[in-house]
Amino acid sequence: MAGGEKLIPINIEDEMKSAYIDYSMSVIVSRALPDVRDGLKPVHRRVLFGMYELGVFSNRAHKKSARIVGEVLGKYHPHGDTSVYDAMVRMAQEWSLRYMLVDGQGNFGSVDGDSPAAMRYTEARMRKISEDMLADIDKDTVDHSLNFDDTLKEPTVLPTRVPNLLVNGASGIAVGMATNMPPHNLTEVIDGTIAYIDDHDIEIDQLIEYIKAPDFPTGGVIYGYEGVREAFKTGRGRVVMRAKATHEEVKGKECIVVTEIPYQVNKADMIKKTADLVNDKKIEGISLIRDESDRNGMRIVYILKRDAVPNIVLNTLFKHTALQSSFSVNNIALVKGRPQMLNLKDMIQYFVEHRHEVVVRRTEFELKKAEDRAHILEGLIIASDNIDEVIALIRSSSNTEEARNKLIERFELSEIQAKAIVEMRLRQLTGLEQDKLRTEYDELMLTIEDLKDILASKERRMTIIKEELLEIRDKYGDERRSEINYAGGDLSMEDMIPDEQVVISISHAGYIKRTPLSEYKKQNRGGVGSKASTTRNEDFLEYLFVGTNHQYMIFFTQNGKCFWMRVYEIPEGSKSSKGRAIQNLINIDPEDRVNAFICTQDLKNEEYINSHYVIMATKKGQVKKTSLEQYSRPRTNGINAITIKDGDELLSAKLTTGDSQVMLALKSGKCIRFEESKTRPMGRNASGVRGIRLAHDKDEVVGMIAVEDPKEETVLVVSENGYGKRTFIDDPETGEEIYRITNRGGKGVKTISITEKTGELVTIRSVTDSDDLMIINKSGIAIRIAVSSLRTMGRATQGVRLINLKGNDSIAAVAKVANEDDEEGNEEGLEENQNGSLDASTSENGTTIEPNDEEE
DSSP states (O other), rough: OOTOOOOOOOOHHHHHHHHHHHHHHHHHIIISSSBBBTTHHHHHHHHHHHHHHHHHHHTOOEHHHHHHHHHHHTTTTTTTTHHHHHHHHTTTTTTTOOSSSSOOOSSOOOOOOOOOTTTTTTEEEEOHHHHHHTTGGGGGGOOOETTTTSSSEESOOOOOEEEEEEOOOOEOSSSSSSEOOOOOHHHHHHHHHHHHHOEEEEOOHHHHHOOOOOOTOOEEEEOOSSSHHHHHHEEEEHHHHHHEEEEEEEEEEEEEEEOOOTTTTOHHHHHHHHHHHTTTTTSOEEEEEEEOBTBBBBBBBEEEEETTHHHHHHHHHHHSSTEEEEEEEEEEEEETTEEOOHHHHHHHHHHHHHHHHHHHHHHHHHHHHHHHHHHHHHHHHHHHHHHHHOOOOOOOOHEEEOOOOOOOHHHHOOOHHHHHHHTOOOGGHHHHHHHHHHHHHHHHHHHHHHHHHHOOOOHHHHHHHHHHHHHHHEEEEEOSSSSETTTTOOOOGGGGGGOOEEEEEEEEEETEEEEGGGSSOOOOTTTOOEEOOOOTOOOOOOEEEEEESSEEEEEEESSSSSEEEEEGSBBBBBTTTTTEEGTTTSSSOHHHHHEEEEEESTTOOOOHSSSSSSEETTTTTTEEEEEGGGGSSSSTOOOOOOOOOTOOEEEEEEEEEEEEEEEEEEEESSSEEGGGGGGGGGTTTOEEEEOOSSSTTTTOEEEEESSSSSSTTTEEEEEEEEEEEEEBBTTTHHHHHHBBBOTSSOOOEEEEEETTTTTTTEEEEEEEEEEEEEEEEEEEEEEEHHHHHHHHTTTTTTOOEEEEOOTTTTEEEEEEEOTTTTTTHHHHHHHHHHHTTTTTTTOOOOOOOOOOOOOO
C-alpha cells in the first residue's frame, strides 16, 4: 500500500444496501420517472435544451442528429449515445407521441417496428410546440443546476406552457416502481385546466366532462369507460383499446378493414401472429390477410371465407389478437423530487402551480430589468437636462474614473447612471433623442406599475396563465383521434352474435360442433335420411341437441365433473364436418368423457339460478337434485357435480324449476314416474338417492325426462332397431294416470314391449305435436320427422318403425327440434326459450340428448 493509505473494513451487507439504495434513487429521480411539472424525463429535457442551445429552432434548417446527440452527450447527459438518440427518435414519431416535440427528417422508424436510420444519416430540429415548452427559460423562470462535471448549468425543469405530462403521457420502469401514463387531447386538457383555475374545488367527475378519456396518437376506439374513470380518480386503471374496423366488399368477397390499431401495437407483429393463429385453426373464417398501408394511411385487410360471419370473425380477432389490447394506467411522477401516485386533478394542480411559479419568476425578472433600465434612463434624462454642465465636467476630467466621480458628486447619481452618461453617444444630444428618452421612461414606468400589479394580484396571474393556455390551445389544439365507446365494457361478445338456433352434435369419439338448424331438411316418416356427418373411422354421432347461440352450456362428465361454456364458443361446422375435439375446448381428463349437458340462461341472474335445479341420474339408477346456484361459478378445471360410486357413471342432467315430475327409463323397457319434490336438494358433492330399481345386473338407465305438463306432453320411446311410439303420460280426456306416479326407488312399469325385433330401449323423450324429431344412427345417417305424424299408442305396445336401418346399423341418438311450419308454435317456443328451455318449442327446462348406452 502506498504511504498514507489505510484500509477501512466495511460490512458488505451495509455497503450493498446503501449502494443499491443510491442506485435505485438515482434511477427513480434522474432517469425513469417524469417530472410532474413539465412531464419530461431528464434525457428528454436535455435533448430539448441541447437543441435550444444549438439554435435548431423550428424556423431554422435541420441539423444532423449526430450533432445534436453529441451536444447533449458532451454537455449534459453522460450516458450512451443510443439512449439519447432513441429518446430523440421517439419524440419525432407520430405513432409514439400525441404531439411530437422533434421534427425529424429521414428514416425515423415505422409503426411496424422498423428501426430508425443511424444518427449520422438523419436530421432534426425542434417543433414549434417545443419552443413553447422552453419559452421564457432565459428569464430566470426555472432553477438551473450544474451538469455532471460542474462546468455548465442545465435546467432542472422546463418552464413549459404546454401541460405535457397529460398531453403526451410517459412510461418508464424504475427500481421498485414504474409509470405508464396515457396521452390526452390538448384541447380537452387545456379546457379542463382552465376549469380547474376557475374553481379549485372542482370535482374529478366535473373535470371528466372536459377531459373525456385518453387520446392515443394511433386513434382506435376506447372500449368501455369504467377503467378510464378509475384511472382519472385513483391514478390506476385499465383502459381497453380496440382497432377501428369496418366491413367492406372487395371483389365480391366480404372483408374486415382495419384503419387504426391500438396504441403501442407493432403492426407487423400483430399481422404475423394473426396469420399463425389462422394457420393453427385457432381463428376460423379468414382466408387471407393483406397489409395495404401506404403514405395515405393504415389499411389492414382481412379477407373472409364465404360462409364466415364478419362480426363473429371480428370478435374472435379482438379476443385472440392485439386488435384489442389494454393500457394499464399507472400515474406515478416526481413531485418535488419524490415519486407520487397522481389522479387527474393532482396532475392539473401541479401543472398550474408550476405555471404560477414561472409567471411570478418571469414577472420578477422583467420587473428587475425594467427598474434597472428606468434607473439608467433617469440618469440620462438628468444629463440631457444639464447637458452643457455635463460636457464641461467630462471635458475637465483627466480620465473616465474622475469624470464618473464628478458626475456622481454634482448630480447625486449612482455608479451605474454615471457610467451610462459617460458612455453616452453624441447623437443622443439631439432634441429628438431626448424626447425618445422621456417617452421610453414614461412607458417603462407604466410597465413597472403593471408588473407590480401582477405580483400583487394572484387573480391577474391566473388570468395570464389562462390567456397563455388559450393561446397554446388555439395554436396546437385538434380533434380527438380515439373514439370512446362508453357502453363497450358492458357489451359482451354475444351482442355481436345472432341469437339463432343451432344443432349441437357430439360424436362418440368426442368431436363437437354447432350447425345452424336451417341446414337440416324435413322428410316423411320411414325415409332413408340424408348424410348428416362425416365422422372418423368407426366413430358415430352419439349426442345431438338444439340450443341457441346465447345460452350457457354446462357439460357433465361420466365421472361427475361439470364444465361451463357459451354455445357460441363451440366451433361452427357444416352438417357434414366432423367438428373439434371436446378436449381442446374444456379441460377434461383424458379418461373422462362428457355424458350430459344442460343449456341455461344468464348464470349471473340471482333470481334465475336460485329458482332452478339440476336433476341428475346415473346408469345404476341414482338421482340427485341440486340448486343451479351451486353450478353458477365453474372453474377452468371444472368442479364436482356429483360423487359417482364405483362401477356407475353420470348419465343425464336436467334443468327444472322444482315442480316437475321425473321419469326414468331402463334398457329393459321399464319406466318409473315420481314427483321431483321426493328428492330433497343436496350439495354438489353428494352422491344422490335411489331413483329406480334395476331389473337385473346388466340392466341400466337409458334416459330421464322432467315432465312439466302431463296432460299435454307425451312420452316418446325409441328402441335400437328403429321402432318407436308416443304414449300420453296422463289420459287427456279422463285425466287418468297412464304412467302412474309412485315413490322413487320402485321397479317402474312397462313403457315399451321389448322383443328381438325391436331391440332394447335406447332413449326416452318428452314430446308434443309441435315438435319435430331428429334421429341419427351410428353410421351417421340423419332423418327428421314431425312428431305429429306419430299417433299415440298404449303404454305396453312395441310401436312403429321410425327409420329403415340397413344391415347391422342401429340408432345412436334422438332429439326434438322446433317444427318450422308451425309459426305460431315456433314463436311460442322461442318465447319459452328465454325461460331456460333448451328446445325451441317446449316448456321442458333443459332437454338433453343422453348417450346410447347399448353395449356394442
